[in-house]
Every structure is written in C-alpha cells, then in structure tokens.
Amino acid sequence: MTLAIMGGKPVRDTFLSYGQQWIDEDDIQIVVNTLKSSFLTQGPMIREFEQSIAKYVGAKHAVAFSNGTAALHGACFAAGISDGDEVITSPITFAASSNCVLYCGGKPVFTDIDQKTYNIDPLKVKEAITERTKAIIPVDFTGQPVDLDSISSIAKEHNLVVIEDAAHSIGASYKGVKIGSQADMTMFSFHPVKHITTAEGGIIVTNSDEYAEKLRLFRSHGIKNTDLLKEEGPWYYEMVALGYNYRMTDINASLGISQLNKLDYFIEKRRSIAARYDNEFSKISGVKTPYQSKDTNSSYHLYMLQLDLDKFKVGRREIFEALRAENIGVHVHYLPVYLHPYYRELGYEKGLCPIAEDWYESALTIPLFPKMSETDVASVIEAISKVVKYYLK
Numbered sequence: 071m072t073l074a075i076m077g078g079k080p081v082r083d084t085f086l087s088y089g090q091q092w093i094d095e096d097d098i099q100i101v102v103n104t105l106k107s108s109f110l111t112q113g114p115m116i117r118e119f120e121q122s123i124a125k126y127v128g129a130k131h132a133v134a135f136s137n138g139t140a141a142l143h144g145a146c147f148a149a150g151i152s153d154g155d156e157v158i159t160s161p162i163t164f165a166a167s168s169n170c171v172l173y174c175g176g177k178p179v180f181t182d183i184d185q186k187t188y189n190i191d192p193l194k195v196k197e198a199i200t201e202r203t204k205a206i207i208p209v210d211f212t213g214q215p216v217d218l219d220s221i222s223s224i225a226k227e228h229n230l231v232v233i234e235d236a237a238h239s240i241g242a243s244y245k246g247v248k249i250g251s252q253a254d255m256t257m258f259s260f261h262p263v264k265h266i267t268t269a270e271g272g273i274i275v276t277n278s279d280e281y282a283e284k285l286r287l288f289r290s291h292g293i294k295n296t297d298l299l300k301e302e303g304p305w306y307y308e309m310v311a312l313g314y315n316y317r318m319t320d321i322n323a324s325l326g327i328s329q330l331n332k333l334d335y336f337i338e339k340r341r342s343i344a345a346r347y348d349n350e351f352s353k354i355s356g357v358k359t360p361y362q363s364k365d366t367n368s369s370y371h372l373y374m375l376q377l378d379l380d381k382f383k384v385g386r387r388e389i390f391e392a393l394r395a396e397n398i399g400v401h402v403h404y405l406p407v408y409l410h411p412y413y414r415e416l417g418y419e420k421g422l423c424p425i426a427e428d429w430y431e432s433a434l435t436i437p438l439f440p441k442m443s444e445t446d447v448a449s450v451i452e453a454i455s456k457v458v459k460y461y462l463k
C-alpha cells in the first residue's frame with residue numbers, strides 16, 4: 071500500500087516522467103522548412119548537422135545514423151569486429167552497447183563496474199583481456215565520463231579499438247576536454263530522452279579518416295559512389311561491403327541542428343537541477359547521491375539515487391511504487407545486460423559482475439530534464455523526502 075493510495079493526496083496531480091524532450095518554435099520551423107525543401111533525405115541538412123556536431127565536440131569527422139544503435143553497429147563494423155572477436159563492455163548499460171557486438175558475430179565480455187562511479191572499472195577490463203579481445207566499449211553512464219586515460223592506455227598496450235558509448239554524455243568533459251575526441255570512435259544518441267533529440271538518431275565522431283570512410287560506407291548499403299568509379303558511366307556505383315540502410319533523414323538532421331543551438335543551455339539546466347538534488351538529498355538519511363569524479367564534468371543525462379536498503383522497512387519495489395503513486399516518474403537504469411533472458415540463453419550467468427548486480431538492487435532514477443519547472447523539481451524533492459521518511463526504520 072502506498073502513501074497516496076492510503077488516503078493522502080499525491081504530491082503532484084499530474085505524472086512527471088523521468089525524461090522528456092524540449093521542442094520550441096525554432097525546432098518546428100526548421101523541420102517545416104526541410105519538409106518544404108527538395109530533400110527529405112540525402113540532402114544538405116545531414117552534412118550541416120554532422121559538421122556542427124563535429125565542431126561542437128572537437129572531432130574531425132561525424133557520421134550520422136538513423137539511431138544510436140545503428141551507429142554502434144557501424145562502429146563495430148569499422149573496428150573490424152567479426153566472428154569470435156571479444157569486446158569488453160559494461161554490464162550497467164542499455165542492451166545496445168553489447169548487442170552491436172553480437173550483430174557482428176563477436177562476443178560481449180562484461181566486466182564489473184567501479185564501486186563509486188558505476189562506470190566500467192579499468193582494472194577489471196585489463197584482467198579480462200585475451201588474445202581474442204579486439205575492442206572496448208566503455209559507457210559514460212548517466213553522463214559521467216569513464217576514466218578515459220586508463221581505458222586508452224590499456225587499449226594502446228593491447229592494440230584495441232576504443233568505441234566510447236557516449237549516449238548519455240554529449241557536452242560532458244573528461245579532464246577539461248569535451249567528450250568526442252579522445253576515443254577512436256564516440257557514439258551519441260538523439261533519442262527524445264537524451265540531451266538533444268532528432269526523434270530517432272545517432273552519430274559517430276572520430277578523428278580517423280579511415281573509420282569515417284568505413285562508417286559512411288556501412289550506413290548506406292556498402293555502396294561506393296565516387297568520381298573515380300565513373301569510367302563505366304555517370305550512373306555507375308559499386309557495392310563493396312555488406313552495409314545497411316542506416317541513414318538519418320534531412321528532417322531528423324534539421325531538428326538536430328536547431329536542438330544543438332540549445333545544448334549548452336540544456337546542460338546548464340540539468341547541472342543546476344542535479345546540484346539542487348545533491349544538496350537536498352545529502353541531508354536525507356537512507357539515500358546516497360551520485361559520486362562525481364574530480365576528473366569529469368557530467369552532463370547529467372540521468373540522476374540516480376542509491377537506496378540504503380538496510381535502513382528501510384521495505385524494499386526498493388515498495389519505495390518505487392509509492393513514488394509512482396505520488397506521480398513521480400521514477401525508473402531503474404539498468405538491469406545488468408547479461409541478466410536479460412536472451413543473454414542468459416547465450417550462457418551468461420548471475421554472479422558474473424557482483425558489484426553491478428548489487429548496485430542494480432538499490433538504484434533509483436528520478437526525473438531530470440531541462441524543461442522541468444521549479445515546481446516540478448520541488449515536487450520531486452518533497453515526494454522523495456515524504457516516502458523515504460515514511461519507510462525508514
């Protein structure tokens with residue numbers, strides 16, 4: 071039985087989701103203009119969006135994809151992942167971070183997370199390397215960048231490709247440098263709950279000419295269409311690899327261009343709400359606020375509390391349901407990927423990453439997005455204080 075159900079009025083009248091896009095008139099106008107233009111896809115907006123993202127993050131190339139998952143698939147192709155290759159990644163992530171390895175016939179190897187940051191632990195990565203290891207896919211979980219120096223030096227020593235899954239961390243920085251230029255390839259997602267959206271969309275940024283060329287080939291059927299191939303005639307093109315149609319449309323890209331203009335403001339808002347949460351929740355017994363490493367400046371895709379379950383009369387499930395009854399859209403990110411039934415059938419077993427499994431039991435995502443009003447933020451704080459106090463032993 072939850073508090074609101076027990077006769078009390080919920081803290082909020084309307085449901086507040088954990089994340090939501092911000093769309094304004096500028097976004098609508100640019101999309102309408104694209105709809106009225108000659109190109110709905112394969113037009114100039116793609117190039118402009120790619121160049122704007124590359125400039126923003128400080129990378130040489132950007133290659134846009136229809137979504138972040140397709141972009142990760144492209145990165146695995148460009149890295150040459152194939153049958154039997156091992157790729158090390160974090161268990162605390164969305165399944166796409168490792169599914170992309172499976173798409174290429176590779177084997178995801180999950181190594182445990184760091185107790186403090188919840189990002190992949192570089193020491194565990196090092197221990198998991200075998201002669202079959204080809205790449206590492208570190209994930210900047212919640213928007214806090216992974217320890218990139220350690221990951222890069224391990225990768226260098228063992229000749230591995232680093233594909234940073236930065237779906238959560240556009241605009242974040244590591245040691246003062248914006249995410250996007252430090253790994254071999256870095257992926258950003260533009261799903262509506264992310265910092266900026268193209269509805270569906272993703273991108274790989276890289277400083278490598280070779281990777282950029284392979285990514286472009288892969289996202290468009292593996293077809294090459296350059297002037298050098300035109301001896302046969304002007305119509306001529308060749309398919310030289312098994313690619314896909316993973317192209318972003320100009321409609322999506324134009325929305326991305328307009329959203330990018332607001333990204334710094336969005337991040338500022340996210341950081342200021344997170345600072346407020348840190349301040350309020352550090353005063354409450356039973357919850358732990360997210361640790362931030364001094365080397366990183368998170369862009370806060372998610373804000374997660376950790377419940378000190380020993381201090382409560384009930385489990386996470388009851389606390390979760392009580393907050394939902396207060397109309398607070400709490401969530402849990404993520405079940406360790408290898409515990410999904412599909413992965414279990416592949417042979418992954420419970421107990422593989424004990425820190426990640428423990429962490430999952432007590433994690434709770436609370437609403438955080440730039441469009442939250444002062445009243446929204448206050449209602450989250452009030453509801454959490456109310457529910458936590460009610461259920462503390």
Ligand SMILES: Cc1ncc(COP(=O)(O)O)c(C=O)c1O
Pocket residue numbers: 137138139140163164166167209235237238259260261271272
């Ligand atoms: C960590 C992580 N990686 C990859 C993805 C996949 O991105 P997309 O939804 O754009 O395919 C997501 C999306 O939620 C994600 O959170």
